[in-house]
Amino acid sequence: MTFEPAAWPRRLRSQDWYSGSSRDVIYHRGWMKNQGYPHDMFDGRPIIGILNTWSDFTPCNGHLRELAEKVKTGILEAGGFPVEVPVFSASENTFRPTAMMFRNLAAMATEEAIRGQPMDGCVLLVGCDKTTPSLMMAAASCDLPSIVVTGGPMLNGYFRGERVGSGTHLWKFSEAVKAGEMSQEDFLEAEASMSRSTGTCNTMGTASTMASMAEALGMSLSGNAAIPAVDSRRRVMAQMSGRRIVQMVKDDLKPSDVMTRQAFENAIRTNAAIGGSTNAVIHMLAMAGRVGVDITLDDWDRCGRDVPTIVNLMPSGKYLMEEFFYAGGLPVVLKRLGDADLLHKDALTVSGGPIWDEVKHVQNHNEDVILPADKALTQSGGIVVVRGNLAPNGAVLKPSAATPALMQHRGRAVVFEDIDDYKARINDDALDIDETCIMVLKNCGPRGYPGMAEVGNMGLPPKVLKKGITDMIRISDARMSGTAYGTVVLHTSPEAAAGGPLAVVRSGDMIELDVQNRRLHLDIPDAELADRLAAWTPAHEVATSGYLMLHQTHVEGADTGADLDFLKGCRGAPVGKDSH
Template identity: 40%
Template sequence: MTALRSSAWFDGDDEVALAHRVAVRMGGGEIEQGERRPIVAVIDTSSDANPCNLPLRELAEHVRRGVTDAGGTAMVMPAMSLGEDLMKPSAMLYRNLLSMEVEELLRANPIDGVVLLTNCDKTTPGALMGAISSDLPTIQIIGGNRPAPVFDGRELGTGTDLWREMDRYRSGEIDRTEWRRFEACYACGTGSCNTAGTASSMAMIVEALGFALPGASTVQAGQGPSRDVSYETGRRIVAMIDEGLTPSRILSEASLRNAARILQSVGGSTNAVIHLAAIAGRAGIVFGPEQVAAAGAGVPVIADVQPSGAGLMRELDRAGGVPSLVFELGDLIEPEPVTCTGKSLRASGRAPLAANESSAAIRTVSDPIVAGPAIRAVSGTLAPGSAVIKAAASDPRLWRHRGPALVFHGYDEMRERTQDLDLDVTADHVLVLSGCGPVGVPGMPEWGMIPIPKRLLQQGVTDMVRISDARMSGTSFGTVFLHVSPEGAVGGPIALVRDGDMISVDVEAGSIELEVSPEELDRRRGEWVPPVSAHLRGWPLLYQQHVEQADRGADLDFLTAPTAAHRRRVDPVVGRS
């Protein structure tokens, strides 16, 4: 049985240990001198400013009950809630800050294990990154998906159907009255997007990595199963503390490959590629776009969920969730990695539930939605590091394309010019958005799904090649090359592209080329002026000075752990405060 880290706070007859025990009792907990009672942190990221995470608020008490029944003491601790809707310029700017907050909460307090309550896009990886750096026994609880609103008799997929309706509105297919009517029905309860966007993608990745109980990642918000999972998670974390089952025993290259395969099988979010790289980096593992793409070789899209499929997360959950995906993927899932259950991911596999209307939500490998891999990596003279594309949600006719560049520098210019009916653009153009990567803006907002120019929308054009150093929502779709590395703000080739330059892409060949001579690029580089940051202090300045490129996870360089020495947790001196 593993010694308790918290005993350094509570064991002893001196005034320091006495004060610590009294503090726990004053907070409603129980601890006696010499008693073995594990202390579990319950990190709660709920917030009124983040409707995605609001379902978590009630789950903390179910976790507490499970911890107590298993012989532990739970301490609920609030942490930053990274709301995708309201935080600007992007919640991504604060993912690493949340990871630092979680790591320091766990380091500074008498904590033996942690349950992370998360849901929204960046909250889930950010909290997990901090827990991995702390290397204390960790389980994550996902708040669940929101209900589906109904518009004109059809259920809406969060995000995905918003982008579609936006294009209908911009093209004039629907008027302002219809647009307002759509807005009125779009709000339909709390929870994460009900499609395979970033929140759901990261939830399923957490389960595939081994940091959530089987089936926990696809639960529906506010339903009985989410409360049951929370209680069982509270019980299980106490056992994990006794077993010494820490993140360093769970996270490995093999578990990352399994997670990447689950991501590929659902046609999930390209944002997950960045988060996987950052999660891996906290354990000293390199797992970037190339590794995600390689792990996805031979993995088809078998989950019929938007935006790569047609259904919603509710149907995937009813069909069995991640355990059923694991079952269908079979030998594609590696058996060695251990999960928070103490067993392998493959051991959690179970056949999809066929006796209901959701049976088609999970297909077989031999009869997939898309052949896959869903997410692919490309590189070339325009992206010497890499770029990614969600091929499963793009037009295969554009996978091999050559056309002239139309360049936008910044969000406002992009939005204004794409609305201009006099814009000189054809469907063969390649739209390029530069200066919106991790250092640019900063925070790499989801601006990469460049709107189809209005004049082309009115001609019936629904997709065209778009390239950016930004990200796009996991609920988005289209032939969009993202996360171009190095980014424009640090002088990457994308900063040197000019209108009319010929660009060629080939998804199958994995190439993305700027057809400009090296001599001309050198000349342009000599003329290039680095952008001057508007930030002279505070977190944004620190972020811009230390953030790594997208292909490395956009983590801060001083938070990564390339060596065993970097991965060693340094606990505080426990004395008078």
């Protein structure tokens, strides 16, 4: 394809690096030519950065190099110049102490990779949990034309004829082993069935939730979220996205044009309809903070409160992402929301048109996977935000994964001061606990863990599991995996390490959870609570150097997205001074 610079409405950002004959331009262009690029590739055509989170240590993203080649093909077909750029990849299943601690570092590093290099537009090649929000946060901060391409979920797992959902069955099988209902040998055999193809979790865990959030926000092409990783249509999606980003650069269609308040409200309602991960709350709040949209926890409760959960997927339901795709995927969900007047139909997407135009004609091919509203898993599927003297800034709970009988409960607290305390005591039959108690875990928030690990869905004590009990109320300042389930109150803010009321809960205190009335209450006199807080001193480890110190010093609370305070806001992507 012959590129015609005159067809472009403005001078591109990359031309400040590559157009002309000055010494500095020849310096930049000449070094790029050592890779074999012909001179006419620098004739003013848009340079597209393919920001690739591939890593052998990020197995969910292990196929992204293959997808990057399809993106390149699409960019070349549309007259662009593709440049693949490896960026920080925060793997959920390998990073310690937790991948969440590095989400903000990945976003910061990617933002500066965009800002400091001659890109006119970006393809965000993502998959594993933190890679999607970190790159979207970076793109929002720079506000260059950007499009999301996710790697897609892995194929269904099967073990002895039963569907096996990645993550979800890990928790179930682990509890079954502790209860004496499954042997360790069978557990090891089941391991091979959990991840039988490349791709992200096949449940509606955080990875698939964030892929759905990207699509509902309008930041990916319609249908992107659910295509299995190994399906040929995933590669077609990558190639079409490569074509589309070139036109987006021509039109100067930026994240700030797409990620509006209406788009965020669409995504929040979508999260309720799909039974999405509680992790989406933190990531979406952080993304909104980057693009400058005022979204709060109250918006999550308000927008999701009356939305039924209609996607029958684990951990809330029985199917997996493969069936969701065959049923029609997220476009069917968006159409259902639109038909129920729960969608801002004119919200702009990266397609250049309104979201309703993308979904208004789609059909549901399996009503046992995407349910009718009158057969919803729960009629109020949105993330619940509870407040009270135990969580002044709020805490969250996922109703679709909870036990209805526990949604209003008063119980005796059994407190674990941190995750090590929990691990040391939980399997002891002498632990004073039964199924009526409320398990409380402290010092696992953004500062305390540090990084806010997915430990909030504490496994139940064996002495309770052996009674056949599968759920208890658990409260913490931690997160839980999107693949997990249970009546779990998370993200309690302020966190214990910041001196929040959670820090002073004692075993034996009575706690009341009332989901219907959005209440989480520590049943002690106000004066006693004040005295305990006044006497409190931090118990968590405080870093004195490195990124960990930066993180602990600047991380904000979960109630505002747990971003670093100095990264909030859209800083843009101006061309810097050339020092050569």
